[in-house]
Amino acid sequence: MGIVxxxxxxxxxxxxxxxxxxxxxGLRGVIPPAPEEEIQNEIGDVLASIPGGVRRENPPxxxxxxxxxxxxxxxxxxxxxxxxxxxxxxxxxxxxxxxNPRINEQLVNLPGIAEIHPWQDEETIQGLLEIYYRxxxxxxxxxxxxxxxxxxxxxxxxxxxxxxxxxxxxxxxGELGKxxxxxxxxxxxxxxxxxxxxxxxxxxxxPPGENGYPSVEAVRAAISERTAGMFITNPEDTGIYNTxxxxxxxxxxxxxxxxxxxxxxANVLLGIARAREAGFDLCHFNIHKTFGTPHGCxxxxxxxxxxxxxxxxxxxxxxxxxxxxxxFLDYNRPDSIGKIRQFLGPMGVLLRAYSWIMTMGKDWLRExxxxxxxxxxxxxxxxxxxxxxxxxPYAKGRRRFEEARYSWNKLTxxxxxxxxxxxxxxxxxxxxxxxxxxxxxxxxxxxxxxPCETYRKEDLEEYALVLKKIRDEAYxxxxxxxxSPYKCAAHKRAxxxxxxxxxxxxxTWKAYLKxxxxx
Numbered sequence: 001m002g003i004v005x006x007x008x009x010x011x012x013x014x015x016x017x018x019x020x021x022x023x024x025x026g027l028r029g030v031i032p033p034a035p036e037e038e039i040q041n042e043i044g045d046v047l048a049s050i051p052g053g054v055r056r057e058n059p060p061x062x063x064x065x066x067x068x069x070x071x072x073x074x075x076x077x078x079x080x081x082x083x084x085x086x087x088x089x090x091x092x093x094x095x096x097x098x099x100n101p102r103i104n105e106q107l108v109n110l111p112g113i114a115e116i117h118p119w120q121d122e123e124t125i126q127g128l129l130e131i132y133y134r135x136x137x138x139x140x141x142x143x144x145x146x147x148x149x150x151x152x153x154x155x156x157x158x159x160x161x162x163x164x165x166x167x168x169x170x171x172x173x174g175e176l177g178k179x180x181x182x183x184x185x186x187x188x189x190x191x192x193x194x195x196x197x198x199x200x201x202x203x204x205x206x207p208p209g210e211n212g213y214p215s216v217e218a219v220r221a222a223i224s225e226r227t228a229g230m231f232i233t234n235p236e237d238t239g240i241y242n243t244x245x246x247x248x249x250x251x252x253x254x255x256x257x258x259x260x261x262x263x264x265x266a267n268v269l270l271g272i273a274r275a276r277e278a279g280f281d282l283c284h285f286n287i288h289k290t291f292g293t294p295h296g297c298x299x300x301x302x303x304x305x306x307x308x309x310x311x312x313x314x315x316x317x318x319x320x321x322x323x324x325x326x327x328f329l330d331y332n333r334p335d336s337i338g339k340i341r342q343f344l345g346p347m348g349v350l351l352r353a354y355s356w357i358m359t360m361g362k363d364w365l366r367e368x369x370x371x372x373x374x375x376x377x378x379x380x381x382x383x384x385x386x387x388x389x390x391x392x393p394y395a396k397g398r399r400r401f402e403e404a405r406y407s408w409n410k411l412t413x414x415x416x417x418x419x420x421x422x423x424x425x426x427x428x429x430x431x432x433x434x435x436x437x438x439x440x441x442x443x444x445x446x447x448x449x450x451p452c453e454t455y456r457k458e459d460l461e462e463y464a465l466v467l468k469k470i471r472d473e474a475y476x477x478x479x480x481x482x483x484s485p486y487k488c489a490a491h492k493r494a495x496x497x498x499x500x501x502x503x504x505x506x507x508t509w510k511a512y513l514k515x516x517x518x519x
Contacts, residue, residue, distance in 0.1 A: 004461040006469055009430030010487045012079035019073055020509045023063035029070055061510070080489035087432035090379070090455060090463050093403040093448025094189065094237050096267045096289035097433070101359070104292070104352040113351060118343040122329055129327035132320040132344060135354045142365070143263070143283055144276020145306030149315045151345040155264050156191035158284035158303030159231065162260045163199035164337045165282065165307065165314040166229050169258060172335075179228035179257070185214050187236035187405075190438050192262050196231055208442065212240040212394030219248050229258040234278075235265055237437065237448060238393075239376070239400030249279035258282065258311075266290045267452050268373050268402035271366030275306075282307045292356035293349050302349040316340045371453035372402050375460060379451050380404050382464035387471050389414070393443050403450035405443050412445045417474035417481045419445045424493065425473070425484035429466045 035043075047055075065073075082089075084097055091097045108114065116125060136148045152158040163182070170176040182196040183204045193203050204222045206214035213236055230252045235241045242248070249259045261275040261283035267290045275283035287302035288295055295301075307315065317336045318329035329344075360368065377399060383390055389410040392400075412418045419436045426434045437446040451460055473481050485491065498504040506512035 004458045004465065006462070006465055007430050009428065011082070011427075011430070011489050012076070013489050013491060014076040014080060016073065016076050016080075018509065019063045019065070019070075022065055022069060022073060025064055027064045027066050027069075029065065029067040082427065082430070082432035082488075084432060087430055088455075088459050088462055089431065089433035090459070091450045091452050092433055092435040093239075093405065093437075093450040094265060095295060095435075096265075096286070096402075096450060096452050097295045098267075098289075098292060098452045099454040100292055100294050100352070101356065104355045107355055108348045108351050113347075116347070122327070126327055128347070129320050129329070130322075131351065131354050133322050133327055135350055135357075136320065138354075138357050139285065139304055139306060142270060142274070143285070143306050144274040145283060146309040147312040147315060147319070148304050148306040149319070149340075149345075150302065150304050150350060151316050151339070151341045152284070152303035152305055153341055153346060154288070154301030155189070155262070155284065155286045155303045156195050157301075157340065158286075158305040159191045159195035159260070159262065160198055161303075161305045161316065161337070161340055162231070162282045162284065162307075163196040163201060164340075165311055166196075166258050166260070167199055167201075168314045168335070168337055169311060170228055175256070178226060181224070181226040182228055183219065183222050183230045183252070183257075185232055185236060186442055187212065187238050188231065188233040189237070189262055189264060192231040192233065192260075201228060208238075208394060210394065211242075211398075212236065212238040213242045213244075214248075216244055216247050216251075220251055223251055223255045223257075225255075227252065227255050227257045229260060229281075231260045231262065233262040233265055235268075235401045235403075237265075237403070238395075238405045239403040239450075240395050240398060241401055245278050253279070260284075264289060265402060267450075268369045268376075270369045271362065272369050276308075281311060287353045288349050291353035293352040300346050300349050302346045302353070318344075320344075368453045372451075375451040375453065375455055376400060376402050376404065376449075378457065379449065379460045379464060382461060383467060386464055386468040389471070402452065403448060405437060406447040406449070407443045408445040408447060411471060411474055415474040415478045417478050419447055421474075421482050421484070422447070422467070422470050425470050425481050426466060427485050428487040429469070431463065431466055 084099070089097065116128060122129060132150060136150065139148045140146065149161065152161050167176060170179045180202050181204055182201040183206065184192050185206050186208055193205060197203055206218050206222060209215040209218065230248060232248070234245050252259050258281045259279065261278065261280040263269070263275065263283050264286040266285055270290070282305065284303050284305040285291070287293055287304050288300065313333065313335040314337050315333070316339055317333040318331045319333065321328055321330045357365070380392070380400065383406070389408070391407040391409065392404050393407055408419050408422065423434045423436065435448050437443065437448050470481060483493065506515050
């Protein structure tokens, strides 16, 4: 057993300018040699063959630096970054940010993979198409669905794809005009509200009952002739598994609607529960979470979306098919909702996940779920033992699956220290991740933790000890906690109010120069 202690952490802090501010006119990292005369004579004037309409009028406004300055700049920034490969992060609740095997990074960088062009003839990418085809078979087995699309860029994109398919289904039945409402739940992921709304549906969001999810009665009351379907997560962000989910699905089906299962929280269900057995018509997986691929912070991602046979005709084209001899792309899908992304989808994410599944095998996929559940319940017990103020609302006494949404409300009432203060302070201990919850907060002063299968017992204990340390500091000197961080790269609190004022920030260097008159 390893030694568990709170680290004496202090992060690098460089007063590093933006790279454009380091630019010195005339400096170069590499000066390529001019082509030899015989090559010029053979090839001719290449630039003259480029149409004038696609030529730049001026060179790109890139920073001008030597190699050493570029290297130093980015190394300094890397030292100011807390990341999952160097920190105890315990994952963001609902997001399953686990360790990603390095060998999979090597695989996707092999020339035969990295240099594939998306416009290559399918005859030249048979191996890649085979991986796409086989990966779909894996997902079908894991979920029970009949077909999958691997185009969506992430979870919200997959949910939008499902909503678009739901629209097409009701349109073909002549009912789209009246089926305008989607039922969802407060603790279900916000994309299950936003994406159907983007697809044109009205949302009915049900509040949690005493068990942490809507009651059967609440769902029944929300159903009407306007119901197009339900979008829901299970377990939701409380970590509580909805044991009445089959009743929800049956009621929606009886009313003529469809049911979509958001399985972004699938890390605890692999090999244990499937969408099909719960009666769902569509589902999705966040491949960049559950299946061992870097989360990427808004990309790269892959939200694989599956459906039952009767909805398969609506899937985005092309699908990858196999005729017994070769693999091919099928564009001949007249009922398809069309493309939702260019080309085949995020190839690098899929390849990493394919390798991860092949490495794990059937038995170890289930082991992932079992260890994730054990890790969470161990961490929850440690936190409850060390911090008497902590609360876990809803379903008192019931086990959570892979995560829990805690509440610091009692500590806040006693000391004034809230969950956002704890978020800032925890970085001073070299811990990379802490998450409150989606907004608006249903649970007051929330903290949502999801320790998946990656973490050791010592990691869980360290995290709990750090939370206990911050709790003690809150009683001893609440202002000290509120004024943190002290040891992170950012040594002072951000002016969070300015984030809502677009006159105070710019997203690009060009916008910064334009906005603040520094052309």
